Amino acid sequence: MKQNNYFSVKFQGDKLIFLDQTKLPLEECYVETDDYERIAVAIERLEVRGAPLIGIIAAYGLVLAVKQKENSSEAFEKAFKRLESTRPTAANLFFALNELREVYNSNRS
Structure with a gap:
């Protein structure tokens, strides 16, 4: 049986890598970004789907925004x-x- 290595989201260093679900089932396409705006666009375009996954990548987008600034x-x-x-x-x-x-507000002081 062929085994695949699909994943929905992965954090690697300071980057988020996610599966562009609009390409499925014909293509396995991953997007790598360190930009919260790209993450926002991915959510709007339904490149990521499913309530838990949307929450996860939005949260990581917030982390990236703070780290960059x-x-x-x-x-x-x-x-x-x-x-x-x-x-x-x-x-x-x-x-x-x-x-x-x-968490952010409690750690600012």
Whole structure:
């Protein structure tokens, strides 16, 4: 039996690698990014699907935004609002982003 090595999402260094689900089942195409805006676009274009996965990559997008801007609270809020706007009804997305907001705020002092 042939075994595949598909994965939905992987964190490698400071990059997020995710399976572009719009290409399935004909093509296995992965996107590698370190940009929260690319992650936001992926959510909007339904390149990633499924509530838990959307929450996971949105949260990682927030982490990337903060890392790129040296822990700037302005960068955090900008990325938070952008990622939050990608799917207005996605409960897992809001949960993940709000959890990270709590962690971020509690560690700023």
